[in-house]
Amino acid sequence: MLNTIILTDIKQNIQSLKLQVIFIIILVVFTVGSVAYVFQYRDAMEDYHNYSLKMQEEIRKDADINITRVAVYKRDHLLAPENNGFIDDSKSQFTPNNIQYNAFNVFGYSISRMTSNPYLYLSNDLNWVFILSIIASFAILLLSYDTISGEREQQTLKLILSNSIPRGVLLFGKFMSIVISSVIMLLPGLLISLIILLISGILKISALQAFEITMFIVAAILFISTISALGMFCSVVSRSSSVSLLIGIILWSVFLIFSPNIAVFTADQIFKIKNSETVQEEVKMTKDAINKAAPEGSWSGSDNPFFPRHELRAKNQTNLMNAEKQIKDEWYNSQFRQYEKASRFTYLSPISIFGMVNESLIGSGYPRFRKNWEDLHTYQNQFLSWFKAIDSKDTKSPHWYNPYEDYSTSREKIRFEEIPLYTEKLMTIPQRLASAFPGIILLVIYSFLLFGISVLMFNRYDVR
Amino acid sequence: MILRIATKELYHNITTPRFITGFVLSLLLIPFSIVISINEYKSKINVFQTEQKQADIENQANVYSAYRPVIVKKPTPLSIFARGVSYNLGDRVKILFGDIPMMSEGKAESRDNPFLNRFFTFDFISVLIIIISLMSFLFTYDICTWERETGTLKIMLSNPVSRASVLTGKMLGTFLTLLPMLLFSYGLCILVIMFFPFIHFTSSEWVRIGLIFLLSVVFLVLFMIIGLFVSSRVKHSGTAIVICLVLWVTFLFIIPNLANYSAKSFVKVRSVENLNFDIQEIDKEFYMKFVEYNQKLPKADWNMTWMVIGGGEGNRIAGASQSYFEKERLMNIFREPLRIDYADKKWSIRKVYITKLGKQEKTAQYLSFLSPSEIFKKSINSLCATGAESHYRFLDQARKYREDLIRYYKENKFFSSYLYFTQQDPKSFMTADEMVNTLTNGEIKTLADLNAKNDPWVFKYFKNSPPDWDINVWKFMDLSQFPQFVYQPAKVSNDIEDSLLQIGMLTTLALILFYFSYRAFIRYDVR
Numbered sequence: 001m002l003n004t005i006i007l008t009d010i011k012q013n014i015q016s017l018k019l020q021v022i023f024i025i026i027l028v029v030f031t032v033g034s035v036a037y038v039f040q041y042r043d044a045m046e047d048y049h050n051y052s053l054k055m056q057e058e059i060r061k062d063a064d065i066n067i068t069r070v071a072v073y074k075r076d077h078l079l080a081p082e083n084n085g086f087i088d089d090s091k092s093q094f095t096p097n098n099i100q101y102n103a104f105n106v107f108g109y110s111i112s113r114m115t116s117n118p119y120l121y122l123s124n125d126l127n128w129v130f131i132l133s134i135i136a137s138f139a140i141l142l143l144s145y146d147t148i149s150g151e152r153e154q155q156t157l158k159l160i161l162s163n164s165i166p167r168g169v170l171l172f173g174k175f176m177s178i179v180i181s182s183v184i185m186l187l188p189g190l191l192i193s194l195i196i197l198l199i200s201g202i203l204k205i206s207a208l209q210a211f212e213i214t215m216f217i218v219a220a221i222l223f224i225s226t227i228s229a230l231g232m233f234c235s236v237v238s239r240s241s242s243v244s245l246l247i248g249i250i251l252w253s254v255f256l257i258f259s260p261n262i263a264v265f266t267a268d269q270i271f272k273i274k275n276s277e278t279v280q281e282e283v284k285m286t287k288d289a290i291n292k293a294a295p296e297g298s299w300s301g302s303d304n305p306f307f308p309r310h311e312l313r314a315k316n317q318t319n320l321m322n323a324e325k326q327i328k329d330e331w332y333n334s335q336f337r338q339y340e341k342a343s344r345f346t347y348l349s350p351i352s353i354f355g356m357v358n359e360s361l362i363g364s365g366y367p368r369f370r371k372n373w374e375d376l377h378t379y380q381n382q383f384l385s386w387f388k389a390i391d392s393k394d395t396k397s398p399h400w401y402n403p404y405e406d407y408s409t410s411r412e413k414i415r416f417e418e419i420p421l422y423t424e425k426l427m428t429i430p431q432r433l434a435s436a437f438p439g440i441i442l443l444v445i446y447s448f449l450l451f452g453i454s455v456l457m458f459n460r461y462d463v464r
Numbered sequence: 465m466i467l468r469i470a471t472k473e474l475y476h477n478i479t480t481p482r483f484i485t486g487f488v489l490s491l492l493l494i495p496f497s498i499v500i501s502i503n504e505y506k507s508k509i510n511v512f513q514t515e516q517k518q519a520d521i522e523n524q525a526n527v528y529s530a531y532r533p534v535i536v537k538k539p540t541p542l543s544i545f546a547r548g549v550s551y552n553l554g555d556r557v558k559i560l561f562g563d564i565p566m567m568s569e570g571k572a573e574s575r576d577n578p579f580l581n582r583f584f585t586f587d588f589i590s591v592l593i594i595i596i597s598l599m600s601f602l603f604t605y606d607i608c609t610w611e612r613e614t615g616t617l618k619i620m621l622s623n624p625v626s627r628a629s630v631l632t633g634k635m636l637g638t639f640l641t642l643l644p645m646l647l648f649s650y651g652l653c654i655l656v657i658m659f660f661p662f663i664h665f666t667s668s669e670w671v672r673i674g675l676i677f678l679l680s681v682v683f684l685v686l687f688m689i690i691g692l693f694v695s696s697r698v699k700h701s702g703t704a705i706v707i708c709l710v711l712w713v714t715f716l717f718i719i720p721n722l723a724n725y726s727a728k729s730f731v732k733v734r735s736v737e738n739l740n741f742d743i744q745e746i747d748k749e750f751y752m753k754f755v756e757y758n759q760k761l762p763k764a765d766w767n768m769t770w771m772v773i774g775g776g777e778g779n780r781i782a783g784a785s786q787s788y789f790e791k792e793r794l795m796n797i798f799r800e801p802l803r804i805d806y807a808d809k810k811w812s813i814r815k816v817y818i819t820k821l822g823k824q825e826k827t828a829q830y831l832s833f834l835s836p837s838e839i840f841k842k843s844i845n846s847l848c849a850t851g852a853e854s855h856y857r858f859l860d861q862a863r864k865y866r867e868d869l870i871r872y873y874k875e876n877k878f879f880s881s882y883l884y885f886t887q888q889d890p891k892s893f894m895t896a897d898e899m900v901n902t903l904t905n906g907e908i909k910t911l912a913d914l915n916a917k918n919d920p921w922v923f924k925y926f927k928n929s930p931p932d933w934d935i936n937v938w939k940f941m942d943l944s945q946f947p948q949f950v951y952q953p954a955k956v957s958n959d960i961e962d963s964l965l966q967i968g969m970l971t972t973l974a975l976i977l978f979y980f981s982y983r984a985f986i987r988y989d990v991r
Binding site (some may be wrong): 017018021022025029032033035036039040043047048050051054078090091094095096109110111112113114115117118119120121122123124125126130134135138142242243245246249250253254257258259260261262263264265267268269273274275276277300302335336338339342343346365366 | 481482485488489492493496497499500503507510511514548549552553567571575576577578579580581582583584585586591594598602703705706707709710713714717718720721722723724725726727728729732733734735736737738741821822824825828852855921923
């Protein structure tokens with residue numbers, strides 16, 4: 001009986017106008033999105049490649065002058081464009097993607113504009129997560145809002161229930177048919193997208209990409225179930241299909257609009273942090289105090305490395321750096337905390353959860369940034385020990401470590417190949433799963449909860 | 465008769481759940497988006513004040529070369545209504561002779577935590593578009609079909625009433641139902657804004673708000689007509705609602721993203737980081753040129769400078785010998801015009817870059833015009849002066865101002881004056897020996913004597929320095945005769961002219977659709 005219900009419903013859905021129209025839209029968006037992604041990714045990679053060559057060249061030039069320059073000159077580590085952006089872009093163009101460091105400190109982060117255009121309005125990339133979370137979720141609601149209330153209006157619900165079938169089973173059958181119809185609606189688009197990406201060579205058959213795609217599909221099915229359950233809920237909550245539709249659309253709009261807005265709202269109102277002007281002011285005051293307390297002559301220089309005042313300045317510069325670091329690091333940590341707390345509020349919306357889960361699964365966005373931030377701190381310590389080890393062997397160096405200048409430490413040349421460079425380590429699969437876990441669990445809870453409530457309500461539903 | 469039908473329609477609409485839905489949606493979504501926009505505006509204002517304060521300090525000058533004014537554009541409170549692109553860009557431009565301003569600088573993000581950019585919040589106008597278009601569709605999709613399905617259309621048309629008046633009456637009734645929703649949304653928005661006394665609108669801004677409201681009414685009518693058009697073309701309400709909602713998602717959520725995303729692929733833009741590498745190369749070339757020239761000039765008798773502030777543009781020198789000052793003056797006569805030439809050279813690369821950006825933006829815009837809601841949004845953004853155009857305008861004026869300033873410098877021959885880099889009176893310039901004598905209070909007579917000490921730290925012999933060798937005590941110049949920058953924002957009439965095309969497009973679309981719906985309704989099968 002269950003099979004019959006599922007099959008008839010799927011057939012009915014597939015023949016319906018709404019599914020056909022949306023099917024075409026989704027197909028078009030998948031195709032356009034993938035083709036556009038291929039071009040953009042290639043351009044971005046080419047640009048990034050040129051950029052990293054230039055950066056390496058700068059290090060090379062410094063290495064030809066002396067090792068201290070290699071250690072003390074500030075470098076940028078710019079996060080590379082991701083080859084899994086077709087799944088989700090995690091808005092990484094708009095969030096910090098550039099970390100400044102040298103051997104003595106990881107200074108901070110900024111947003112590098114790269115190839116993005118500030119004259120364009122903010123918009124979403126047409127990637128898989130966008131298609132699922134906006135187009136497909138809406139389509140699923142359109143498919144499911146009248147499953148029960150629509151049948152009641154057509155007077156067919158009575159007939160079905162006159163068979164010996166429990167209401168829960170009927171509802172489950174309808175639920176499954178919607179999930180399956182949605183998957184059928186999405187699958188061709190997804191396949192076309194995969195083919196385009198394979199032909200273009202962006203998609204290489206690697207274990208990691210296979211994992212990413214599989215996990216996307218798992219998350220997508222979970223998400224589809226949640227939205228289908230939401231549709232069922234709308235359908236049983238009212239006796240009229242038009243009211244069901246209204247409730248569905250309100251919930252959808254609220255999920256879509258409310259959740260980013262509430263995150264920023266709570267961040268602004270509840271989890272306030274210092275603004276950058278205050279922090280700058282604090283840094284300036286602390287630095288002024290240190291400079292005032294510094295012994296006279298700290299700022300004078302000479303070409304002689306052993307000029308005694310260089311030691312004063314090395315100490316002063318180190319003090320300045322540490323004082324600034326302390327204030328800044330505290331501020332950065334408060335930003336991390338604020339973001340994490342505020343983003344929890346978006347978990348009210350399944351659409352946002354789906355985005356967050358995918359961000360974690362493909363190891364991009366905030367989790368990626370955080371990993372790089374931590375890794376760069378580790379790297380910086382190693383880089384400093386490497387530098388100190390070489391400097392300690394140099395008899396022409398007074399070993400007065402100054403985090404910004406090349407006067408009072410080794411002035412020997414170094415071969416570029418010997419310099420330890422920072423390379424990004426991708427998030428490992430366990431790390432990704434751990435970070436996506438809460439979202440996945442929440443999606444499961446949402447589906448069960450919504451479906452459970454729907455069953456309870458349907459049991460009391462007046463079929464007349 | 466039209467009025468009676470309209471009243472009936474109005475009563476019918478008010479009693480449906482969709483009417484309440486509209487208000488609930490506005491109530492849920494508008495205050496949130498407004499408060500967020502207000503916060504963003506507030507932090508923009510804070511940034512503006514900090515930058516203005518800084519600019520006021522920087523815009524004082526004690527020598528000609530130090531006058532490189534910073535101009536800061538005040539953020540408009542209308543950005544609360546429509547954010548546009550104003551939050552991607554800074555509002556500050558520093559006028560340098562060595563660079564033609566390409567893009568405004570300064571802190572762009574209005575959020576203190578850059579990670580929060582992850583959340584794309586919706587501004588008032590986006591929320592309004594969502595609510596109004598949705599409600600228009602929900603009230604019009606069954607305007608023809610519903611009465612047919614219930615069988616009342618036959619009865620109504622059996623009366624001596626023309627189909628035209630039935631249609632007009634129905635549309636009027638629906639319009640009167642939706643207008644309060646629009647008014648309520650605006651009222652709510654203004655009410656929330658009133659809670660924040662730091663927001664002031666000037667009278668011209670009120671005019672703009674009025675125009676925005678009027679445009680919203682046009683927009684509302686347009687979406688009603690689209691709904692009517694769909695309704696007049698299909699037999700069943702079920703089909704009509706599906707078509708309407710699919711159109712809704714396509715117009716509001718698919719086309720804008722599709723337009724931007726494909727524009728990014730069509731028009732390739734290089735990264736600003738790589739552009740800056742090229743700029744650095746040109747800067748190096750400029751540097752080499754003037755260093756080379758410097759070596760050709762006669763040497764100064766002593767390379768000592770008591771105090772130097774700046775370097776590059778805004779270089780100030782005090783306490784040097786006469787020959788050093790003269791060399792610097794000759795250097796400026798050569799270097800400053802060269803600097804301006806090199807600015808043009810850099811501009812040729814930058815211009816290619818920003819033209820590309822502009823082209824990408826235009827492509828995205830034209831593609832997005834497939835959606836009426838984007839046309840509407842675009843004209844609202846120009847009314848709020850938050851679109852890309854108002855930034856182009858600001859930068860054009862800044863670039864023109866830079867040229868005026870350079871012309872003024874050239875006309876007055878500032879580059880060849882001593883006052884370009886020092887406030888010391890040329891009559892008080894000394895030779896190297898005189899300087900040593902003054903500095904050491906006569907203890908050491910000549911530079912040769914000082915050099916004979918062979919001490920790397922000569923400053924310890926210096927006991928005394930004339931007061932005008934301290935740059936920090938130099939007086940600020942009177943700059944009232946200098947060209948001043950005054951930002952000329954677009955006049956309301958200009959903005960209306962700019963958005964006339966869009967308004968025309970919306971109205972034409974509405975009229976065409978209405979004509980076709982009317983024809984379809986005349987032939988509508990009432991059975």
